[in-house]
Amino acid sequence: xxxxxxxxxxxxxxxxxxxxxxxxxxxxxxxxxxxxxxxxxxxxxxxxxxxxxxxxxxxxxxxxxxxxxxxxxxxxxxxxxxxxxxxxxxxxxxxxxxxxxxxxxxxxxxxxxxxxxxxxxxxxxxxxxxxxxxxxxxxxxxxxxxxxxxxxxxxxxxxxxxxxxxxxxxxxxxxxxxxxxxxxxxxxxxxxxxxxxxxxxxxxxxxxxxxxxxxxxxxxxxxxxxxxxxxxxxxxxxxxxxxxxxxxxxxxxxxxxxxxxx
Ligand SMILES: C[S@@+](CC[C@H](N)C(=O)[O-])C[C@H]1O[C@@H](n2cnc3c(N)ncnc32)[C@H](O)[C@@H]1O
Numbered sequence: 007x008x009x010x011x012x013x014x015x016x017x018x019x020x021x022x023x024x025x026x027x028x029x030x031x032x033x034x035x036x037x038x039x040x041x042x043x044x045x046x047x048x049x050x051x052x053x054x055x056x057x058x059x060x061x062x063x064x065x066x067x068x069x070x071x072x073x074x075x076x077x078x079x080x081x082x083x084x085x086x087x088x089x090x091x092x093x094x095x096x097x098x099x100x101x102x103x104x105x106x107x108x109x110x111x112x113x114x115x116x117x118x119x120x121x122x123x124x125x126x127x128x129x130x131x132x133x134x135x136x137x138x139x140x141x142x143x144x145x146x147x148x149x150x151x152x153x154x155x156x157x158x159x160x161x162x163x164x165x166x167x168x169x170x171x172x173x174x175x176x177x178x179x180x181x182x183x184x185x186x187x188x189x190x191x192x193x194x195x196x197x198x199x200x201x202x203x204x205x206x207x208x209x210x211x212x213x214x215x216x217x218x219x220x221x222x223x224x225x226x227x228x229x230x231x232x233x234x235x236x237x238x239x240x241x242x243x244x245x246x247x248x249x250x251x252x253x254x255x256x257x258x259x260x261x262x263x264x265x266x267x268x
Pocket of ligand 1: 033037040051084085086087088089090091109110112115141142143144158159160161162164165166
């Protein structure tokens with residue numbers, strides 16, 4: 007039976023960092039956490055994922071190649087952090103592509119995205135750089151039906167209310183627009199057991215050591231454990247108004263891409 011039973015529908019399901027009492031304090035704690043690790047975020051990402059994260063961003067961008075080839079549309083990368091998913095979309099779109107926006111509620115993460123943007127613009131000459139906007143994914147400052155594609159990489163899981171997040175994505179998408187949510191999963195079997203040892207025991211220690219901040223890298227495995235499994239997430243997407251909802255596992259299910267159409 008589905009975990010999203012009728013009687014459960016009023017319960018808010020979302021990120022719950024240690025000490026959070028409600029959705030507001032959860033969002034506040036998440037923002038503080040990412041602000042604290044912003045200076046080391048990229049380094050940690052690449053070290054802890056053995057650089058596989060780059061492949062996941064690229065694969066996600068390739069999935070939406072058709073939309074990214076259109077020059078007259080708008081793309082939003084939600085919870086963009088330091089911008090690597092946004093840059094992968096920009097690269098896939100090439101020079102003539104659409105307008106691409108990265109949004110995040112941590113100013114420190116966006117500052118790093120902006121400075122990487124300037125470096126990339128200097129390297130790549132004419133390729134248009136993404137625009138960055140400080141915004142809460144649960145209250146986006148955009149009109150209805152504004153975007154042809156909304157993506158989010160490893161950010162959606164951190165929202166304090168997943169259903170509200172999905173509804174907000176549906177609101178800003180045009181009819182026929184698409185959504186791609188890339189996030190961690192929990193692989194099964196022997197691989198899953200080995201992965202859990204790494205994810206729960208090795209990663210928090212290395213993350214804490216390199217970042218110098220204790221909370222975020224113990225929060226990461228617990229947030230993945232708390233995140234709905236694919237069947238539940240797909241049902242939540244359908245309920246929010248998506249059709250053709252699907253999940254594609256990446257790297258044996260360590261991560262995966264949720265897709266849906268408005
Ligand atoms: C794990 S990082 C992912 C960054 C980037 N997308 C990537 O793939 O590396 C999660 C990001 O989500 C942002 N975030 C979490 N909740 C948010 C919210 N409600 N609104 C906007 N950004 C949020 C955090 O500030 C953080 O930068």
